[in-house]
Amino acid sequence: MGLEGLGKSLRNVFGRIGNATSVDDDLINDICKDIQRALLEADVNVRLVLDLTNRVKQRAKEEPPPAGKSVKDHLTQIIYQELVRLVDNGEGIQLKPQTIMMVGLYGQGKTTTTGKLALYFSKKGYSVGLIGADVYRPAALDQLKQLGEKVGVEVYGEPGESDAAGIAQRGLQKFKDKKIVIIDTSGRHALEDDLIEEVKRIAEVAKPDERILVLDSQVGQQAGPQAEAFHNAVGVTGVILTKMDGTAKGGGAISAISKTNARIVFLGTGEHIRDLEPFNAGKFISRLLGMGDLESLIQLANEEIDDADSMQKVTEAMMSGKFTLNDMYYQMSQVKKMGPLQKVMSLLPGFSGIEDKIDYEASQKKLQIFRTIMDSMTNEEREDPSLIKSKRIERIANGAGVSPHDVKELLAQYNMTKKSMSKFGKDRKARKNMMKQLNGVNLEALKNMQQ
Ligand SMILES: Nc1nc2c(ncn2[C@@H]2O[C@H](COP(=O)(O)OP(=O)(O)O)[C@@H](O)[C@H]2O)c(=O)[nH]1
Ligand SMILES: [Mg+2]
Incomplete structure (x- = not known):
């Protein structure tokens, strides 16, 4: 089931509540089963799913609806809040001097997002340096340099060099006076051992504070395995979902964060360098549910x-x-x-x-x-x-x-x-x-x- 699918199934759940004649234990149990099925099909971790439905059941039983609110609306609200809690995995990237490493497969938006982050931190008054450690695609460094020029930040790269970890090391040396250093890395079309080895080595050398997994929000179910592989390699600390301006509604993100236990930190919402939004769990779930539709x-x-x-x-x-x-x-x-x-x-x-x-x-x-x-x-x-x-x-x-x-x-x-x-x-x-x-x-x- 793709991302659209998750939103749809969840909308069905709300529809079911709306159509029910009354809210009783049977309905709540049925609804929770539907939610479980929807989330499990979207590859969300079983333990998280069970936690969520247990909390929904408990809250529905223990919390009386606030004055003026019907039992149905109250149940709907509890489910909404628990979904928000599911994707709300902590604070965004801190505003402090640090090294950030970007990882992800080819075409997910790593390089673009590196540029966007450079702009974000520059605007906050930090000096920024970018390191082009994508040694796999010949044009990657040029792409990064163009972005750096747009934002007005320096880019370090070594055209022709194939040792990505070495580039990262020398780049960090060069940028030792910059407050924020962001390392862009290679991708592949699929998860391959050499890619995983490469990002591992870069992480060992650069010791980045943040290891950010960049994921195209349209990826759907493969988000889980991708996230897991990168997580095992470098310990993913944060996820940035890109192309949220497209049709996909980001359900795959839930799988990704449940595999890494990392929080989503930003959303990429367009091709332009300004199209970066700090992640907001409530807004994200509303969007997944198609409420802005x-x-x-x-x-x-x-x-x-x-x-x-x-x-x-x-x-x-x-x-x-x-x-x-x-x-x-x-x-x-x-x-x-x-x-x-x-x-x-x-x-x-x-x-x-x-x-x-x-x-x-x-x-x-x-x-x-x-x-x-x-x-x-x-x-x-x-x-x-x-x-x-x-x-x-x-x-x-x-x-x-x-x-x-x-x-x-x-x-x-x-x-x-x-x-x-x-x-x-x-x-x-x-x-x-x-x-x-x-x-x-x-x-x-x-x-x-x-x-
Ligand atoms: N619409 C849209 N396109 C994006 C977004 N982020 C990246 N892209 C596009 O996705 C393509 C791949 O991006 P790139 O940064 O080169 O991916 P990389 O291979 O992971 O470095 C490019 O055409 C970008 O313009 C986004 O948030 N929205
Ligand atoms: Mg790239």
């Missing part, structure tokens, strides 16, 4: 608005990838009509900051700003937002009385929505399944989970 919003909209036909049209347009700003404008106006904003806010992409208490007032303000911005665009621009470049951004911002940053934010949200919808739209079967599932989901309960 526009699909859920559409479903809710279909149930609650009178003009279901137009909504259907917009939905189809979105699915086909021909989603314009006019469509998004319409969709937003419907959301407003739909009444209590609280109910739908958490389902909107871009508004899913559900790890903290959602600031509904701020969100509503944002929605209004977006509407104002769209009002000051021409219809041509709303139909084809790719026309909107710097000059037009300024004009629109002036017209709407907002900053260019606000306009860019709207465009970013539009692009994100469009991208996710067209991807989703290509897969008819997935779409149907999703709709079917969402029918069973207790949206109220999902909404209440964070409260």
Whole structure:
């Protein structure tokens, strides 16, 4: 089962609670079995799974629902909190002078993430040096040097040298006055003995404080064995999940951290050097559960608005990838009509900051700003937002009385929505399944989970 699968199974669990007539021991036991199956299929460590379901059972029995909260919502919330606890394995990387070593298979994002970390620490005021110890791919050092140049940090490398541990040693010597040194290492397409030997030797020589496993969030089940092999070799202290901007929702991470007992420290959320987010367990689980999904919003909209036909049209347009700003404008106006904003806010992409208490007032303000911005665009621009470049951004911002940053934010949200919808739209079967599932989901309960 892939990552999507885990999110889906867990959503089913919540759906089941929503549909139950009452919450009794039988239901709780059944639900816990479903959770166990879902997590075990995603390769999560058995002991962790049992701990989790035992805690859910115990808390459901012992903790009375807080005033005003139904038993169902309370159970949903307990499960959500325990899932968060499962991935919450400790604090992020400390802000202190240290050596960090990156490990992982080819293409996972090690080099890119090395650059992102360099920027992160530079911004915090630390001097940073990067060591290119990938001796396997000829272009690796150039890639790292380019990143270093972008960020303005020094890169040490020895073109043509094949002794990675030697490079690391000499690099550390050169950077002995830098507060943060990050070592980028080689990958392979698959786990191979020589790779494991190589990273082991680098770790022995460099004695890095942090050994960071970089994992593509789309890896799914192989995340477990990969994590285990690297962990046995160097003792992984932290995991960075990359490509979280893609369709995958990161379920494989749970397998990875349960194999290493390391914490997830950052998420890579794009190809750009700034696309690095400190890991937040609550946000991650919400995302895994698809709570920021526009699909859920559409479903809710279909149930609650009178003009279901137009909504259907917009939905189809979105699915086909021909989603314009006019469509998004319409969709937003419907959301407003739909009444209590609280109910739908958490389902909107871009508004899913559900790890903290959602600031509904701020969100509503944002929605209004977006509407104002769209009002000051021409219809041509709303139909084809790719026309909107710097000059037009300024004009629109002036017209709407907002900053260019606000306009860019709207465009970013539009692009994100469009991208996710067209991807989703290509897969008819997935779409149907999703709709079917969402029918069973207790949206109220999902909404209440964070409260
Ligand atoms: N979309 C996206 N792409 C990423 C992310 N991190 C890395 N990549 C891309 O993944 C590819 C492989 O990255 P690279 O750093 O060379 O991987 P390495 O082989 O592990 O060093 C490159 O095309 C990167 O631009 C991310 O967070 N999001
Ligand atoms: Mg690389």
